[in-house]
Amino acid sequence: xxxxxxxxxxxxxxxxxxxxxxxxxxxxxxxxxxxxxxxxxxxxxxxxxxxxxxxxxxxxxxxxxxxxxxxxxxxxxxxxxxxxxxxxxxxxxxxxxxxxxxxxxxxxxxxxxxxxxxxxxxxxxxxxxxxxxxxxxxxxxxxxxxxxxxxxxxxxxxxxxxxxxxxxxxxxxxxxxxxxxxxxxxxxxxxxxxxxxxxxxxxxxxxxxxxxxxxxxxxx
Amino acid sequence: xxxxxxxxxxxxxxxxxxxxxxxxxxxxxxxxxxxxxxxxxxxxxxxxxxxxxxxxxxxxxxxxxxxxxxxxxxxxxxxxxx
Numbered sequence: 001x002x003x004x005x006x007x008x009x010x011x012x013x014x015x016x017x018x019x020x021x022x023x024x025x026x027x028x029x030x031x032x033x034x035x036x037x038x039x040x041x042x043x044x045x046x047x048x049x050x051x052x053x054x055x056x057x058x059x060x061x062x063x064x065x066x067x068x069x070x071x072x073x074x075x076x077x078x079x080x081x082x083x084x085x086x087x088x089x090x091x092x093x094x095x096x097x098x099x100x101x102x103x104x105x106x107x108x109x110x111x112x113x114x115x116x117x118x119x120x121x122x123x124x125x126x127x128x129x130x131x132x133x134x135x136x137x138x139x140x141x142x143x144x145x146x147x148x149x150x151x152x153x154x155x156x157x158x159x160x161x162x163x164x165x166x167x168x169x170x171x172x173x174x175x176x177x178x179x180x181x182x183x184x185x186x187x188x189x190x191x192x193x194x195x196x197x198x199x200x201x202x203x204x205x206x207x208x209x210x211x212x213x214x215x216x217x218x219x220x
Numbered sequence: 221x222x223x224x225x226x227x228x229x230x231x232x233x234x235x236x237x238x239x240x241x242x243x244x245x246x247x248x249x250x251x252x253x254x255x256x257x258x259x260x261x262x263x264x265x266x267x268x269x270x271x272x273x274x275x276x277x278x279x280x281x282x283x284x285x286x287x288x289x290x291x292x293x294x295x296x297x298x299x300x301x302x
């Protein structure tokens with residue numbers, strides 16, 4: 001699977017390279033096609049940072065416009081998607097700073113030496129969650145909120161690694177930090193998510209299995 | 221080397237990303253096989269990450285794409301007219 005993914009990725013890179021040179025050569029309308037696969041990526045990155053849907057949509061549009069206007073500066077050293085998500089992350093950061101400056105969000109800057117509790121919730125009675133529970137909209141909302149509530153330095157890394165699925169090197173480059181720091185922050189962010197979400201996952205699991213039990217009895 | 225639970229928790233993230241050194245990996249796996257608490261922590265963390273990566277967790281608002289491309293057309297049109 002790794003090889004086919006790599007091949008697909010090489011194909012995408014070549015296709016995008018071709019599109020970009022045509023756009024720069026005057027076929028500007030092809031920009032629509034270039035960004036179409038990345039709409040969700042750009043929106044979710046900004047949304048995870050700013051938390052507000054309307055603001056995220058406005059920000060995502062600005063990201064795409066900025067990418068169009070600065071396309072010439074894309075050197076092809078990274079993947080186009082990585083370049084684009086970096087612009088999205090910077091837009092999210094910029095808007096978040098504005099919100100904070102306006103006093104609409106607390107200045108919860110987590111420092112690296114921050115004495116946080118990064119231990120997960122220890123469970124003894126965990127069962128595999130039925131997939132029907134994972135289909136619940138409420139649970140996905142909880143997940144989104146949990147990501148959005150992470151302190152900024154952890155949120156940035158979790159968003160790029162676990163939401164947008166960039167690799168470690170790409171994440172480090174996008175955020176301008178060392179790989180070791182990406183690892184530390186990712187681990188802490190993930191543990192904070194686990195701690196926050198396990199109570200909901202367990203509830204979701206219990207409800208689903210209770211239903212199954214009920215249904216099971218009916219069928220007997 | 222025998223690992224205690226707290227040490228295993230420190231390796232969760234790297235374990236999930238398959239980045240552990242072979243010697244550490246063997247110790248972690250050995251611990252996971254014998255410790256219900258840690259294997260539950262590992263599974264629950266994985267589930268959380270599956271949910272985070274799920275496309276529906278950060279869904280696009282209805283009409284997002286249309287509005288985006290409409291605005292882009294305006295910008296691209298301006299550029300061409302220059």
